[in-house]
Amino acid sequence: MPIILPYVPRTITVHMGLPDQWAENVTVSFPDYVKNVASSEIYPTWEPAAIRANVLAIISFALNRVYTEFYPSRGYDFQITSTTQYDQKFIKGRNIFENISQIVDEIFNDYIRRQGYVEPLAAKFCNGTTSTCDGLSQWGSQELAQDGLNSMEILRHYYGRDIELVVDAPIQDISPSYPGEAMRLGSVGQNVAMFQFMLNRISQNYPAIPKIAPVTGVFGEDTRNAVRTFQRIFSLDPDGVVGKATWYKMVYLYAGILQLAELVSQGQSFVTVRFQFPGPLEEGDSGPEVGILQYMLAMLAQFDSSLLPMAVDGQFGSATTQAVRTYQQLVGLTPNGYVDETAWNSIYSNFALADYFLRRDTVRAQSLREDALPVMSGGLPGEKPEQWGATPRMGQYPGRPLELGQRDGQNGQRGVEV
DSSP: OTTOOOOEESEEEEESSOTTSOOOEEEEEHHHHHHHHHHHHSOTTSOHHHHHHHHHHHHHHHHHHHHTTTTGGGTOSOSEESOTTTSOOOOTTOOOOHHHHHHHHHHTTOEEEETTOOSOOOOOEEOSSSOOOSSEEHHHHHHHHHTTOOHHHHHHHHHOTTEEEEOSOOEEOOOOSSOSSOBOTTOBSHHHHHHHHHHHHHHTTSTTSOOOOSOOSBOOHHHHHHHHHHHHHTTOOOSSOBOHHHHHHHHHHHHHHHTTTSTTOOOOOOOOOOOOOOSOBOTTOBSHHHHHHHHHHHHHHTTOTTSOOOOOSSBOOHHHHHHHHHHHHHHTSOOSSOBOHHHHHHHHHHHHHHHHHHHHHOSOOOOOOTTOOOTTOOOOTTSOOOOGGGSOOTTOOOSSOOOTTOBGGGGTSOOOBO
């Protein structure tokens, strides 16, 4: 699950009853889902700021359910239920209020999260009259809007000053975190690194599970031993293979330990993996190490148009040689197409930084709406909001390595110490 970047699903499947109760599953577009819930939960006569605040809470809660795979990790074939006992009110076939529909169309792929965390906030709410909770009060939000607060000020009133708004999140089909094939001794790659990361965090609560150190993305004997111990503890077949059942048990426990589906979440922070130098690589080589090299080069090509797009096939052919030469020439290394430790570490250091910024921002915001705040603005109620042009370009590699003690202000930018 740590590899999942938040996105807005094209569709969402709603279970029309309690999770363990037989009921119809209804699949609708995500905007239609939000419109339905908002029309069921709030009043169209409310102030626009109150409606926007409630819609953002509805969106963020639903996206949190998708992000954490809250129900799929428990074996269910839906993303959310229609009951307020567990989730949000959804009424199949109900009429949608026109002004609510218009607001949802504007912001359905915006959501709130805590600063420094990946996951959309599990933005729980209640009506504030017949029921109260630790989250947003729906009627209270209307009173705050009548007092002149905008939607982000309302949300910060209930969820804290450390929330931020992500705008224009990517839209895609729901993608299960399980990679689709079992991982076993000898497997290599980011999916291995991610379950190693999950296991290490789970082992803090279950010390019998041995730590995997360092996390390299290589499925070795130490990883197999940790997997077998995990499987024994949780009554799974101790075969040392990470199949679908083992993977989703890890997801379920990892999300539960970090309380990712709660307002008091410890938070999923941004993870990069150090791929260790596997030995020299050159044209004619093949295998997972070549695939990792190609993956890093392909990532960097997304940030610099002078680098060549790269197919990740594990075969070090002429196209890979040319991509390596282009990179070497770009960074001042001998452009021989040969990947020694210096070249590998250079590629990795730039890849890790690009990957960090991509994970940190998840979206390249293109516009700010009436009361939106930039993801990295730090603006709070009562403070003068920054202009969008003064904020960093979302997800883009800054073009130079960052080192301990360096400040953005050294280059005429905003002064943030590394």
